[in-house]
Amino acid sequence: MSFDWMKIPYSLLTLFIVVNYGFLLNALIQKIGARVGRRHGIPIWQNYVDMIKNYGLRSSITHGVMFYLGPVFRLSGGVGLLLFVPTIYGSYMFSNLSFAGDLILALYFVFFGTLGMALGAGESGHPHAAIGITRGLSQMTAAELPFGLAVFSVALQYQTLSVTEIVAAQQGGILNWTLFTNPLAVTAAMLGFLGSMMRPPFDVVLAPQEIPIGPPTEYHSSYLALMQTNRAIFPVAKIVIYMNLFFGGADDWLTFCFKVFLIYLWSAFVGVVFPRFRVEQSIRWFLVWAVPLGVLSIVVV
């Protein structure tokens, strides 16, 4: 695989589809959550409205260079993560920019946006932002661990680090999915997944129901628009990795939408049932419940 210029429009197409799908999906999941709580919830196009509003806001301030760059880092992280992984299996068009690197690249690029965002929020000087970041980073170290272990287990299982090859190995029937060939790894990964989706019980980082807190405290207008775009892309990009590694990937956009929705729903499903953990509780929870499964999956594979 190597670069050719056609990849650029194709990648932009992927991006376009995912952004729109992400907007709608986010609203849908939120609506489902609201309905469970006997509320009506937001309209499905709410995110588009928010985007327009945010871009339209006239007040715009900055706390400094890093603050300014924070959302750029954040969104670059999301876009990059999406584009470093092939979205549709077997499609040249939607293999994106995956020639640049394999699974490990995607795995580590996840942190690009996180780190940049944390730095940007840090420069705002708002203590709530810093507190949110410490919580987020602390929780991340524990939540990423079962996922990392599962990824390694899968890589060992298929003896490759290439996403395309991992998906290829799962073709030919649902029973070939990693979900069934390596259930321990998938379980561990799906538990870890809960920690990275910012939904209860692991949403103390953003604490969306309370007064503004968390990294984005000081962000507004077009900054927030950028971050909101990322909030549409990033979960999908992350779920794409899960889908490719554990659930046989997707041959076409329809399967793609379906699988992404179901995986996303898993976190919403858990989120509406459980109350919120404090950070140290969630760290312990991941270490006690999810990590051993991941370790086991590595030992067994």
Added chain:
Amino acid sequence: MAHLAMATGFLLILIGAWGALTNRNLLRMIVAFTIADTGVNLVIIAVGYMRGRTAPIIDGAVSAADAVTRIIDPVPQALVLTAIVIGVGVTALMLAYTYRLFEKKRSLDIRDYTDLKG
């Protein structure tokens, strides 16, 4: 005779050692050491003694030719002389020290001179 002298010598050494270890008084310790020294000298003499021989003085009574068979071993006696001289020197030095110590603290008890320790 020789055995008796040797036994006496060792006894004196033991008495001297005992005295030096049990007496707190500096002067008494020095006396004890001279007793021990005497004991050592006695032992040396006793070791050199040979039954039925004469003193190792070569004169009219003993000619140089038959000295080897007639006199006792002269070496221990020579050693004793040296040892006595050295003993006197050390004793004198110790007495001088005692004088200095007494001048300083007006005490002859060894337990009073433990400024340096550990």
Added chain:
Amino acid sequence: MSALYIIAVGLGSAFVLGMLNERQKNLGYVITLAALTVMSAISAQWLIIFAATGAHPIDIFTAGTQPPFAINLRMGVIESALTLLISLTGLLSAIHMGNALVARGRRAMAVLVIAIMALCGIVLTRDIFNLFVFFELIVIATGGMVLLSDDERAVSAGFKYLIVSQFISVLLLIGIIFAYHATGTLNIDGMAEQGASAFALAFFLMFIAVIAELKPFPANGWALDIYESSHPGFSAIFSAATGTAVLFAVDKLLLIGGAEWFPVASGVGIVTFVGANLLALPQTNDRRLLGYSSIAQTGLILTVLGQQDILGQNYLFIAGGLLLAHAVAKAGLYWLSDLVASRQLTAWAALKERPLLVFAFVTFVAMLCGLPPFPGFYAKWELAHALAAEGRMAMLALILFGALLEAGYLFRWFGYLIKRESDEKVVCSATQAIPVFAAVIAGWVLGFVWGELSVTRFGLNNLLLTLPLLFALSFLLIEWAPAWLKNTVAIGGMVAFFVMTYAEYDPLRLIFAVIFLIGGAITLLASYSAHGRRVGFYPAAMLMYAGMIMLIRTTDSFGFFAAWELLTVGSYFLILRGKESEPHALSYILFSLGGAFLILAGFALAASAVPPAPTFSLANLAALTAPVAPWVFVLLAVGFMTKTAAIGVHIWLPGAHAEAETDVSPMVSGILLKAGLYGLFVLLMAMGKQQLFGIELTHALLWIAALTALLGNLMAIFQEDGKRLLAYSSIGQMGYAVFGLALMNHLGWLMALMFVINHYIYKAMLFLSVGGVAKRTGTRDMYKMGGLITLMPLSFIATLIGIIAVSGVPPLSGFGGRWIFYNAIMTSDVRMPMVILFLAGPIAFLYLFRLIYTIFLGQLKDEFRRVKEAPFWIVLPQMIYVALLMIFAVFPGIALRRVDEYLNQFFPEGGLGWSGNEITSAYGYWNPVSIMIIICVIFGVLLAWLMFVDRKAQKVKQFNIVFSAEAPYRPETTHFAWNFFAPYRKALGFLVLPLATMFWGTITGLLHTGADIARRFYTGNGQTYAFHFLLFVIVAYAIRIGF
């Protein structure tokens, strides 16, 4: 001139002195000096004759008769060397004690001359009774010389000495007479012909009496009092000259006793060595401490005397090296102690204003500790090899343990000297300076001589002729120059040496050579920011670099070990320069020396199995087989891991790296740590996998490395001190590197090299930027800083690039290391340690974010509003590092491609494929150029978009934030920084309990407590000491019978 004149001149001048008028003091003094000079000259003349011609010893007969009917003396090469040592010590001490001697008058002078004469007599005589006479003369002379002191307590000390001497002479005399009775001769050689078995008890009495004159532990209280209270000039004689003479007397007696008495000497010697060093630990009085050290050193040499059955021809080389090092250094230190007014060790801080005196002190301490390039070093090397060759590992272990104790108190003392404050003035007159510097010169000359001897005898290397070391030492000569000039010379020298030797390195060593020399030169750029002369910095730094470059250039075990010690000592001096670094530098040197001793033991053990000893090509390690091989592996690996700060032996690192000066931290962290990794490389290249008790040792290494990575990272996140945070981070990073090595596959090693390069660049950079900030703000506590981004933008950029690289986030070079890591572990069959490493990975984000946020982001404090960017010379290397990091991130092949090929000879499989810009492994692929371009394009496009839609963004003031409808006004209460990861501590804090610190603390505590308890037996009562002596004799006899 006949050697008999030594005795004659001594006696004659003493008589002349006795006949002088009481007032002719100066004349007396001149006669004294002249006599001692003549005695020295005679000895020197004979030494030259023997050394030049290799002639046989000459016997000198007295009374016109052959022995045994008359006393005979013997002058040979050893005797001439020892009498020279003794009479020179006497001469220099006479110079040193000039005032005291002149004040006390002719009698004191006569006593001094007699003492030296008698000591020479002990060395020369071959008659046992004559030996006794000389001993008694020394007792009397000592009794007299003690009174030279101004210290009132010296009188009681002298009396205690006389009491015990009486007991000793009783035993000696009885022994002599019965030995005579059994053999019919008083001649030592005559007795030796007949052997001691016929008169074992008599021999025992003689032997133990002479040994008692060496002040064996624990029967030595009287001697310590003398050391403490008498005039330092005499203590020098008492330690250097008396010790020398008595040791030679023991050697003569061993000639009579034969091999069956060797164990007694060894036993008493080693107990003395360890015991006296232990008791020296809690001492606070300098002269008493030196007394303990003297006793310990004599014990060590006594041990060597007892080992002569296995030392063969090397016996003299070893015993002589140790003896001369001890005598010169100890005499020098006693003379030096006269310049210090108070007697506490801390009072020596007064010397620190005088660089020459500090240099003298360093020389002496290095000699005592057996550091290169002094004679003790070569002797230690030979001794260790001889012991290991005969399987006497327990003895070797005891010797090394004792040596470590000794290094402990000596270096602690040196720390006091450099770091403590003293308001006393040092007045150094010429008469006091001459002896001290004569000893210094003697020390270096002896180092050279022993180096030459080691070349001719063993084919070792004369370290004083190696270019890097000479370059380092030459900085001592230009200490007067300003720092910038020396810095230029240093940088020029390092670069020039690299250019000269560039072609000689294989690809692996080339990486290390570049880091050590070129990397070192870049780091030194920061040193241009220092002002003044910066005395002591350049010799130390260059010593460290010299050691490091010698380390990678050497191919044999001796060169490796010598280089290792040099770099250790150099870096110790560097670290000690930090403001608060005294305890940390001490713990650094102790762990390092402990590690070095393990390496020494490992090499010695290896040499016993792969000849040729005493030095072998490092590649020969491969020829080792079980059961020796795994032990060698363990010893060497643990030794190297003390330098890489593996968990358990890591506790020295945080303090040492954090407290070091701004431009020193990057050297000791970014560069020095690589020496340990290089050692592990060498070890694993040669020995590969080894098994001990069924355990695969590289697997054990994997576990240690993984735990090091995890705990190092965890401890880093809880630090409030920025440099400490970086130091703990180094521990973690070294864990990763060792892990890669221990994987024992192609990519694992490549990953380790990747970490070597990366860690050098980013840790040097981060230490410089944080150090620069600390310099400007005057604190290292990060929570006191905040918001410095606008004031110190360049430092911020360096830190930003640094943390992205450390964290392994693409597109910077840290990612390459992670990518190789994942590929490397794919082929490994050990999986559990990897889990730990997985856990360690994300934790790095926590401390990295904390580092950059609490310093540069958040709220700016009022007191720092006018802080300026770090000095130019501190920023410049950072910018170079930024550039290097970028280049290495995009083109890792520059450094790695050749090494990748080179590693094929060790691991033919599993290499990387390099096609164009893409790097492939058996499992995955990675294209650093594409990654960099893609990320930059995405980032650039989005930034442009934001700048378009947000072009009217308005910069607001610091407190303009949404703060619960209030405006905060105190940055201190708004900057969230202290105890940053409190939840994390709640969840996982139990993992960072300082168990290792507690463990080592308990061990040193136990040693000190034990020593304090043992001290109570030294009651200060002369009778108790006499009782100790008798008990010692009885116990020694009981053990002897038990043999």
